[in-house]
Structures are given as C-alpha cells and as structure tokens.
Amino acid sequence: MTEASMVIVGGGKAGARAAVAFRENAWKGPVTLISDETLAPYDRPPLSKAAITDDAEPQPTYLLDEGMMASLEVNFLRGAAATAIYREAKTLALADGKRIPYDRLLIATGAEPRQLLLAGSERALLLRDIADAVRIRNEFSEGRNIAIIGGGFIGLELASSAAKRGCRVTVIEAQPRILMRGVPAEIATRIAARHAEAGVTILVGASIAHIGPDKIVLSDGREIAADIIIAGIGAAPRFKLAEQSGLAIENGIACNTYLQTSDPHVFAIGDCCSFPHPIFGNERLRLEAWRNASDQAIVAVENMLGGQRQYEAVPWFWSDQYELNLQIAGLPHLGASVVKRVPKDDALILCHVSAEGRLMGASGIGQGNSIARDVRLLEMLIGKKATPDAAQLADPSFPLKSLLKS
Amino acid sequence: MSQWIEVCATDDIDDEDVMRFDHRGQTFAIYHSPDNKFYATDGLCTHEKVHLADGLVMDNIIECPKHNGRFDYRNGVAKGAPVCVNLKTYPVKVEAGKVLINTGA
Numbered sequence: 001m002t003e004a005s006m007v008i009v010g011g012g013k014a015g016a017r018a019a020v021a022f023r024e025n026a027w028k029g030p031v032t033l034i035s036d037e038t039l040a041p042y043d044r045p046p047l048s049k050a051a052i053t054d055d056a057e058p059q060p061t062y063l064l065d066e067g068m069m070a071s072l073e074v075n076f077l078r079g080a081a082a083t084a085i086y087r088e089a090k091t092l093a094l095a096d097g098k099r100i101p102y103d104r105l106l107i108a109t110g111a112e113p114r115q116l117l118l119a120g121s122e123r124a125l126l127l128r129d130i131a132d133a134v135r136i137r138n139e140f141s142e143g144r145n146i147a148i149i150g151g152g153f154i155g156l157e158l159a160s161s162a163a164k165r166g167c168r169v170t171v172i173e174a175q176p177r178i179l180m181r182g183v184p185a186e187i188a189t190r191i192a193a194r195h196a197e198a199g200v201t202i203l204v205g206a207s208i209a210h211i212g213p214d215k216i217v218l219s220d221g222r223e224i225a226a227d228i229i230i231a232g233i234g235a236a237p238r239f240k241l242a243e244q245s246g247l248a249i250e251n252g253i254a255c256n257t258y259l260q261t262s263d264p265h266v267f268a269i270g271d272c273c274s275f276p277h278p279i280f281g282n283e284r285l286r287l288e289a290w291r292n293a294s295d296q297a298i299v300a301v302e303n304m305l306g307g308q309r310q311y312e313a314v315p316w317f318w319s320d321q322y323e324l325n326l327q328i329a330g331l332p333h334l335g336a337s338v339v340k341r342v343p344k345d346d347a348l349i350l351c352h353v354s355a356e357g358r359l360m361g362a363s364g365i366g367q368g369n370s371i372a373r374d375v376r377l378l379e380m381l382i383g384k385k386a387t388p389d390a391a392q393l394a395d396p397s398f399p400l401k402s403l404l405k406s
Numbered sequence: 407m408s409q410w411i412e413v414c415a416t417d418d419i420d421d422e423d424v425m426r427f428d429h430r431g432q433t434f435a436i437y438h439s440p441d442n443k444f445y446a447t448d449g450l451c452t453h454e455k456v457h458l459a460d461g462l463v464m465d466n467i468i469e470c471p472k473h474n475g476r477f478d479y480r481n482g483v484a485k486g487a488p489v490c491v492n493l494k495t496y497p498v499k500v501e502a503g504k505v506l507i508n509t510g511a
Contacts, residue, residue, distance in 0.1 A: 373461065
C-alpha cells in the first residue's frame with residue numbers, strides 16, 4: 001500500500017499557499033506541487049505595476065523558493081502539464097507520461113487572458129506571466145504609442161505603468177465606461193480623471209473595426225496610433241483538465257461550500273473554480289483575486305485533511321494605479337442604496353446597503369493606504385452580516401471598529 | 407549611547423490603535439494596547455515595506471493595510487503568510503503622561 005499523497009496542480013498563488021498549508025496543518029505525508037511554469041511560484045500582482053515601472057529588469061517575487069520547498073519537503077514538478085485525471089484510479093497523468101497517484105487532488109490552475117478575436121489581433125500582447133511582463137516592459141519606451149484594448153484592471157494598471165514610463169497611451173473600452181464590472185460609476189469616474197491628468201486617452205463605447213500594422217481603426221473611422229497593442233479583455237478560468245475528466249463545470253470548476261468538486265477526492269481553489277457563498281444567500285461566485293486564492297487554499301487544505309469548514313471569506317480585491325488605491329469588499333451589486341463615507345478630502349468610500357439595511361459591499365478609492373483601514377473594518381462588518389446605522393457609516397469620525405464589538 | 411525619545415502624549419493614541427512616528431530617517435509604529443500599555447515596532451511591514459500605521463489594530467495584532475500580514479506588536483512575531491519575517495521591536499516607557507521609545511541609536 002502506498003502512502004496517502006496530496007497533489008496540487010497549479011503553481012500560482014493558490015497552489016503555493018496550499019503547499020504551505022499542508023505543513024501548517026501538520027500533514028506529514030507527501031505533497032506534490034505541479035506547475036506548467038518553469039519558475040517556482042511567484043507573485044503576479046506586481047506584473048502590471050512594479051515589474052513594468054521599476055528601472056531594474058523585473059525579477060520574480062517568489063512565494064515559495066527552492067529553499068522553502070526543500071525545507072517543507074514539497075515535491076515540485078516544474079514545466080509539467082497535467083493532461084488527465086484518472087479518477088477511479090486516483091491518478092494524475094502528466095504530458096511526459098508520468099503518473100502521479102493521489103489520495104486527494106487540488107486543482108488550482110487559475111485563469112488565462114481572453115484572446116482577442118479580430119483580424120490583426122495576433123499583434124496584441126497579453127499579460128499573464130513574468131515573461132509577458134518583461135516583454136511588455138521592454139516595449140514601453142518613452143514616446144511610443146501604446147494602445148490598450150480593455151478598460152478593466154489589467155488594462156488600466158498597464159496604462160498607469162505605461163504613462164509613468166513616458167508612453168503615449170490610449171485605452172479602448174467597448175462598454176459605456178471603464179470598470180463596468182464590479183466598480184461603482186462614481187469611483188470609476190475618479191480613476192478616469194486621474195488617467196486623463198496623466199495624459200492617457202480613454203475611449204469608451206468604442207468598437208474596433210480592424211487592427212493595422214501601426215494603428216487601430218474604430219468602427220466610426222477614428223484611427224489610433226499603435227506601435228504596441230495590449231489586450232486586457234478579461235480572463236477565462238482554466239478547467240479543461242477538470243472538464244475532460246468529467247468534473248462538473250459551472251463558470252469554472254463547480255465546487256460546494258467546502259471547495260470540493262463533484263468528486264469528493266478532488267478540490268478546486270482560486271480563479272479556476274466557482275463556489276456558493278454562504279453569507280450571500282449561496283450566490284455562486286468565481287473570483288479572480290489574490291486574497292481569495294490564498295484564503296481558499298487554507299480552507300480547502302483543512303477539508304482535504306478531513307475538516308468540515310465552509311469557505312465564507314468576504315470577497316476583497318484591490319487595484320493600484322498611479323498613487324491611487326482602489327479596494328472593493330463584499331458584493332456591491334447586492335446593495336440597494338449607497339451611504340458615502342469621506343474619511344479624507346481626496347478619499348471616498350461607498351457603503352452598499354441592502355433594502356433590509358444589511359451592509360453588502362464597500363468600495364473605496366484614496367491615495368496610498370488612506371482607505372485601507374475603513375474598508376477592512378467594513379469587510380469584517382459585511383462578514384458579520386451587520387446592519388449598521390447609516391448615519392454612523394457616513395460619519396468619518398465614527399469608529400467603525402466599535403460596531404464589531406457590539 | 408542609546409537615548410529615550412519622546413514620541414507623544416499617552417492620550418494621542420486611542421486604545422487599540424497605532425500611530426506612525428518618524429525619527430532621524432527611521433519610521434516606527436507606536437501602539438496603544440487594549441490593556442493600556444504602549445509598544446513600538448519598526449514602522450514598515452517586513453513583507454513589502456508598507457506603513458503599518460495605516461493598518462488595523464485588533465487586540466494585540468497589527469494587520470498590514472496592504473496584504474493583511476499580521477504581527478503581534480508586543481513581540482514583533484509574524485503570524486503567518488504572507489509575512490514570515492518578524493518585526494523589530496523597541497523598548498517603550500511612559501513618564502509623566504508621555505510615551506518614550508528607545509531606538510537603540
């Protein structure tokens with residue numbers, strides 16, 4: 001009989017955090033981490049920001065380096081593609097023919113940038129890994145015309161980074177405004193204004209007719225000079241491996257609240273999975289967020305080792321553009337009304353309150369970390385299903401922390 | 407030759423709160439614990455050099471505002487990923503309603 005083994009597919013934030021979590025939970029058996037990248041797990045948030053703007057050639061910020069993996073006795077298989085899960089035999093197949101038996105399998109394959117489907121779109125660069133970031137950075141020299149297709153987080157962070165490097169930047173967004181998905185209009189307006197101040201042109205409601213060798217032509221005839229084109233039009237969950245092995249799929253690998261897939265021996269976490277959220281009426285969510293990847297790893301690992309813990313962390317993510325920091329906690333779209341909190345002159349927090357008075361979401365923007373503490377407290381209140389008084393939310397001198405203790 | 411440096415009055419920091427203190431090019435975080443004691447640590451998170459004074463104090467824990475790294479500010483101990491390097495702490499004393507720290511410099 002072979003020793004029970006824990007196997008993780010995916011060497012990003014979620015997979016790396018899970019590898020550590022097995023040891024934190026005193027699991028003594030084998031842990032294997034399989035990554036299709038050749039580098040040890042590294043952090044992705046800097047790829048659209050510091051990796052582009054820093055003067056020095058970007059180096060990966062390792063989440064787990066060789067030394068840590070050795071001391072944690074994590075068996076790391078790099079550059080390895082998992083091709084099939086033989087669920088009856090509880091065995092994972094790799095492209096090189098290797099067979100990896102597992103007792104429990106964790107899928108953390110992430111998401112990948114959506115491809116632009118237009119004539120000429122092979123010119124468009126995508127950003128997922130550090131090699132992409134290095135390539136983009138090397139193209140961002142002063143005075144070049146950069147066209148970014150997509151006014152979401154990746155596109156706008158790259159626009160901010162390109163502007164810092166002295167490029168001439170145009171962002172082309174098909175929707176009527178930037179950040180349509182998940183960011184309230186009032187906050188998106190502030191971000192758009194900051195981009196304008198930096199000289200970035202944002203074109204909204206713009207549809208692309210075709211991409212030429214040095215320009216993009218819009219349907220209304222406008223032409224945008226484009227030495228370099230980057231597409232940031234969202235990400236698609238990577239679930240081919242799960243789907244081919246017959247696991248249930250529902251906008252990603254379908255998990256229950258324990259982050260278990262339709263096969264009780266297989267779990268999934270991070271950008272590749274969807275799950276019902278207990279504190280939001282079991283609304284099924286799929287989150288592409290750094291903290292979610294990490295928090296889900298901790299819960300899934302506990303459950304893989306026999307625990308019974310629901311995942312109920314409040315969704316939270318951030319974006320940094322210029323000196324601005326944007327944060328969203330909870331699910332703003334579930335709010336029926338908005339209470340404004342202005343902690344400082346140039347900071348704004350919107351509290352999204354349901355018709356029943358429950359705090360469902362908080363979205364904020366400010367310089368540096370000026371909104372961080374309030375948004376963190378609001379996030380905790382969301383997690384407690386709190387029904388705070390609107391006047392207290394609106395009063396910046398009222399300590400939100402006192403509501404947590406009541 | 408280490409010296410005690412006056413930081414602030416004891417009532418300048420609320421209970422269970424933190425304040426930034428800069429001195430001679432160094433930045434510190436000064437804490438007022440729920441049991442009415444004062445503590446001092448380096449001002450920047452050991453993970454990505456973010457000012458901890460923008461973070462949240464809950465009981466004896468300071469949480470970094472950027473990535474939620476957590477430290478026990480009484481002894482500087484990192485409480486798990488993403489932080490793994492402890493914070494340096496500094497001696498603190500209260501005299502005549504003032505908070506003083508010893509930076510060892």
